[in-house]
Amino acid sequence: MSIRKTGMALWLAMAAAGCGAPNAYIEPPPPEVTVSNPIKRTVTEYLEFSGMTQPMETVEIRARVKGFLKEKHFVEGAEVKKGQLLLVIDEETFQIQLDAARTRLREAQAALQQATVSKSREVARARVNLSESEVRLARQEEQRVRGLFQKQIATESDMDQASSTRKSRDADLESAKANLEQALATYETTILTCEAQVESAKIAVQNAQLDLSYCRMSAPIDGRISHINVDIGNLVGDGQSSVLATIVKMNPIYAYATISESDVLRTPALTKFGSESTDSEAEPVPVELGLASQNGFPAQGQINYTDPGLDAGTGTLRVRGVFQNDDRTLLPGMFVRMRIPVVERVDALLVPERALGTDQSGQYLLVVAADGTVEYRPVRTGVSVDGLRVVEGQISLSDQLIVDGLLRARPGAKVSPKTEPAPATVSLTTGAGRR
Structure with missing residues (x-):
């Protein structure tokens, strides 16, 4: 009973307290x-794209003669x-062929020398001279006998004999002249034939020397060589050119990429590359490169080739950059990130990425006014640079942007601002990516 009285007293006390003055808000x-x-900084806007590395040169080492790899x-x-000896094919067979070709050359040279010193022309010419003397003598004898015959000292038989002798000597002269012409023609033909045989023998020697030289294969370029495709002791060059190894030149190295038509139009330097107005003194198109595992674009290079036109099927332009690769960090076949400077923006305004908000109207910033009231400022965003974003709109360097606590602030309400240290200086060479 006492407990019930005590609870009632407490209830009456609480009711009495509730009937007092209300609490103030x-x-x-x-x-x-x-x-x-x-x-505010000067920012370079870049065109970023992906590419793939390829060696500057690729050379296949092939067997050009048939033989056993030694x-x-x-x-x-x-x-x-370059010039380093790589592989050797057994040279013995080709050395024998070269020795045989040299022997045939000496035989041809000897035949030419023998034909040159031939006396057949002189013998034929002497025979002509002798026949001419005999003809003159026969004619004189005929004239003498004719004079005696007219004086009736010589008989008709003597006259016939002298005339017959003269005719015989004329015939001998014609035959000697024909023999001389034949000797001259034979000499010239023999000389030409021997000279041709000498030239043919020289060509055979050159071919044999060339085949012998093919037995020793040297590196035509500097580069990295692949594994050998045929083991030592095997027959190579049998019916086709056997690829024994491959050399790739990796320094400098190429990087190929394809750029869309819209991006090409944003980069005037690419459209002018290779035009008539571009000469050897024209400013090159710089390009930067980075791997997926790297921060930024540490490799610096130049665009040294663009296709003459866009691919009609894909609407893209193929470009090629060349980069130094002294440390061999870049390997052929790697996917890489590349970028080309498009435009330089002087005195661009940059804000931290986390200060930007997004609604149905687009992106905006919340600015704290002098009286602590939050103001809504719509902006147009540009490229990103090291955690900062280029913006355009009703923003000035003196504006206080809310970078932390966006969810606690609303336009028209007041906030208590706390200043954050200014962002680190942005390098003039730091690039901006695509929007």
Whole structure:
């Protein structure tokens, strides 16, 4: 019974207290937000795209003669120098062929020398001279006998004999002249034939020397060599050109990429590359490159080729950059990131990425006015640079942008701003990516 009385007393006391004056409303303090000012810098806008590396030169080492592979003078996968001996095919057969060709050359030269010193022309010419003397003598004898015959000292038989002798000597002279012409013609033909045989023998020697030289295969370029495709002791060059190894030149190295038509139009330097107005003194098109595992674009290079036109099927332009690769970081076949400077924006305003908000109207910034009131400022965003974003709109360097606490701030309400240190200086060479 005492417990019931005690509870009733407590209830009456609480009721009496509730009937007193009401509690006064105390407005909560403005939410605390972190603010920062925009910064102004010169920013280069870049066109970013992906590409793939390819070696500057690729050379296949082939067997150009048929033979047994005898020697190997390189380490597979290692660097080789231009002119370095790589492989040797058994040379004995080709050396024998060269010796035989040289012997045939000496035989042809000897035949030419023998034909040159031939006396057949002189013998034929002497025979002509002798026949001419005999003809003159026969004619004189005929004239003498005719004179005696007219004086009736010589008989008709003597006259016939002298005339017959003269005619015989004329015939001998014609025959001697014909023999001389034949000797001259034979001499010239023999000389030409021997000279041709000498030239043919020289060509055979050159071919044999060439075949022998093909037995020793050297590196035509500097580069890295692949594994050997045929083991030592095997027959190579049998019916086709056997690829024994491959050398790729990796320094400098190429990087190929395709760029869309819209991006090409944004990059005037690409459309002018290779035109008549571009000469050797024209400013090259710079390009930067980075791997997926790297931050930024550490490799610097130049665009040294663009296709003459866009691919009609894909609407893209193929470009090629060349980069130094002294440390061999870039390997052929790698996917890489590349970028080309498009335009330089002087005195661009940059704000932290986290200060930007997005609604149905687009992106905006919340600015703290002098009286602590939050203002809504719509902006147009540009490229991103190291965690900052280029913006355009009703923004000035003196504006205090809310960078932390966006969810606690609303336009028209007051906030308690706390200043954040200014962002680090942006390098003039830091590039901006695609929007």
